[in-house]
Amino acid sequence: MFKNHIKIAWRNLRSDPKFSVLNILGLSVGLAITLLLFLFISHERSFDTMYAQKENIQRVLLFTDGDQGEETWTNAPAALAPAIVADIPEVKKASRMYRHNFGGNAFVKAGDEQFIEKDLYWADAELFQIFNVPFLRGNGQKALDKPNAVALSQSRALQYFGTIDIIGKTLNIDNGLELEVTGVYEDLPSNSTLDAAMVGSFKTLNFYKNPSWSNSSFETYIYTVDNTNIDEVVSKIQTTLNKNVVKEDQWYSFGLQPLEEVHLYSGGYLDSYSKRDGDINEVRNLTLLAFLILIIACINYMNLTTARSQKRTKDVGISKTLGASTQSLILRFYTETFLITGIAIALGIVLTIVALPFFNDITSRTIVVAEVLSPTFLFLLLGVWIITTLVAGSYPALHLSKFSPKEIMNPSPARKGAAKLVRKGLVVVQFAASVILIVSVAVMYKQMTFMQTKDLGFNPNQVLAINATVALENKSEDALLNKFKNNPIVQSVSLAQGYPGLGVSGRTLRKNDQDESGTNLQTNHSDAAIVDVLNLKLLAGQPLPRVKQRSDTIVEVLLNKKAVAYLGLSPEEAIGKKINAQLGSNAYIRGVVDDFNFTSLRAPIGAYAFHNRPIGEYKNYLLVRFRESDLSTTLSTFEADFKEIIPGGAFDYSFLDKNTEKLYEAEQRTAQIGLIFSILAIFVACLGLFGLAAFTAEQRDKEIGIRKVLGASVFGITKLLSTDFIKLVGIALIIAFPLAYYVMNNWLQEFAYRISIGWEPFIFTGLCALFVALLTVSLQSIKAALRNPIGALRKE
Amino acid sequence: MLLQLKNIYKWVTQGGRRIFLLNDLNLEVQEGEFISIMGPSGSGKSTLLNVIGMLDGFQEGEYDFLDEPVHAMKEKSRSKLYKEYIGFVFQQYHLIDELTVYENIETPLLYKNVKSSERKALVADMLDRFNIVGKKDLFPSQLSGGQQQLVGIARALVAKPKLILADEPTGNLNSQQSTEIMELFRDLNKEGVTIIQATHSESNASYGTRTIHLLDGMRDRSKE
Ligand SMILES: Nc1ncnc2c1ncn2[C@@H]1O[C@H](COP(=O)(O)OP(=O)(O)OP(=O)(O)O)[C@@H](O)[C@H]1O
Ligand SMILES: [Mg+2]
16 A cells, blocks of 8 residues: 555656656755755754763852943962862862963964964863863873973874874974873864864973963863752852952852853853854754744745646545545545655755755864764654655545545635645745845844945055064064065054953052952053054054153053043043052053954953063064055065074964954854855745746636636736735735844844844845746736636636 | 628638638628628638637638728738627637626726726626626626626627627537627617628527528528
């Protein structure tokens, strides 16, 4: 019997190739998109699940009062970890992690070869005890026990030494430190938040010798014993803090975050070291997208199949008169759906695999084909197969099987009307979903464009940031500065601790001694030229002085408007005033610059200061504003200049405008995925519409013939057939617009600087949807209208 | 003279051979005539009606309608011409299932851009005349065959055509219904409407003022 069903299903499939192709194509494209999104989502959800002790691992969070309320940092002071392990019995182990140079690159010399290492961390020996990373060489438990020890990932070992048998070999970091290799570990999987390619022992660093309670730069993971009450631990941490730090200096408090939440639930947290940041909102949005697209594809299938099965109603009616039971008919339709979805899934898998490299590229993930074909995923696919079959097949199966033979062969107008209504409803849902997608993408792009073109208050174009750490090591920064000043392509050049978009040092700005809380002040150690290099607008006073003696105890400060406003001063009034900002007792305001967006546009502008206090922070970056010229020659003259001052130093640079763009990577990514998928979604929706229009034209063949005989024109017929569909699209627009507005308005709340949605995305989407629908439908309608009516009337 | 067909040839090519559907056909129709076309199945009756109704073309010959050369006309003017002067009645009625009786009758007027008030009056006239006022809101599927054909004729007449083309108008009806329809045609003809009907029935043909016989797409003069 079942075999018979399959045979009939197969014949039906082949007897109507146009519909079968539309059907399978629509479903498989929809499925492929859904599969890709599911892959991405399951990849995101699988983060850090490979660590055996994952349930016992927590990350320390630091809460502090920023200018706009609470900020959460994922870093803690270096003194915290040893103190809480000593004080709190539940905390068995703790490991601090510090990304080299606060996230900067390291210059690694292995033998005679130089490398730029982007993923060097420093960590306590406990790191590999807390995270059970498999070691290929050496003992992971002890690898970071001693100072000047380093463990390498397998691929770094191969890159630097060509082999992994390298225990005892040495590496040189930044032309200074000599590190001895004590272990080689398996590459960390792409779904591990820990993304270190090299880990040096924390004991090597000065931070270890003099751990402070004020500099909060260390991502700290703790291992707690089973059944620990985390709230209790948090309050015990507070007790330890009170013991060590006087209340006035406690500008923060602490919390804990379970490892399983680290990847997805750290949105808005500051200073995370891992480059693999996820976002639960992105995952939620994409899950929604996946379901929307699956629904669109299923609806497509239902529509096309019911449309087609109407042609087969007689056949069903006859089967029924011949005694076929309702159940067997239902089974027959489900079998057919099962077969088609099966083919579509197979094709969908192929499409998924083909699209995977591209998808990885835009999502910056590394999902491999093996994941598509992994047993769990195939199992999931079986689920998708069955669900799609049940959902997509439900309407045709139940719709056709339930009625009496007489009614099927000679349907009452009421029932025909009901069937039509359902089909129309489905098309509306399908189009509404597509419209929501398009509006969302349009709004995203509007916001992206806004962010890229907004006047940031400084000009990131034509500025190169060159890593000057090496120059600092051998005190050749002034020589480097002068060398660049003399390069004719260079307009201005400055040495600075950091640049907009890169975290600098956080201090507290107080109005006076009574001002206990103060406000958070970002401070950037730099020099006179920074105003020119960044094109800042000087509102009052002078830039920092050109010459600064190391012995000079006076500190000059250039504040932004926001900071001066906090002090309750106008820019002019502020000049020459002494300031209380943890910059020593002799700090004076020398100038005021207009506000500029030194972090992403997500956050409002806070207080910012450039200063020239010689102790404390290094000026790690040479910022070069250069004239318009051929980029590759510019870069090579810069590299030559750099190498002349620091022979053998690696030339590590980035463009400021690129760095600024990078701040919006996640949004760019969502927008890009959204764009591609909404194009595909509307394509699938149009396949459905196309099929439906073809079906309607066919079904109304006779009516079209009669109308032509009665004098209808081609245009009239086309209009008649199209208006119905256009009305549907119109209804879809009316339903979708408020939803899309609501969703995107929510999304925009993430940005302190945001567009108003306006009407353009809606006009744009409306026109797009109407145009595409009109094109799809009128092709069919015109074809039908042009046919000679006699043919249609002779039938029967 | 209402229309004149001169040496009409119509053929289809099948397997490289020409099959003639109309073969050197000549016909003159005066206004006020009631012509019956007879002939065996496949002899070309429907084809001839379609050609006269300008729904179908032909390869050779001349066709003048009200002294205008139809064979030299563009699609647009041809359709204008038949919209104006010709009404069709079919064996299968060919009502639009989705429309009510009233709407079905109204449709030709819509395509002639008749004003709404005038449409109402014209449709009401028809409903009155055919005694189907009570059925005006029903759908075709809710009517008997005879009633459907009445609606079909009402629809053909509503735009006040000069010529009614009826292809076996009673083919699907019983003899009593047939008689009613034929008497209706005779009355219409008396009012001045020219009628051409294709039929298999001698008795139906006898309502006409003239009968022409077809055989293999040619006039069968032996029977006329
Ligand atoms: N498009 C076509 N292609 C091929 N042959 C056709 C075509 N149209 C009509 N014919 C043939 O032309 C001949 C005449 O058909 P027509 O429908 O005019 O006959 P008829 O006299 O109306 O017959 P009936 O009494 O059965 O209605 C038939 O043999 C038919 O098969
Ligand atoms: Mg015929």
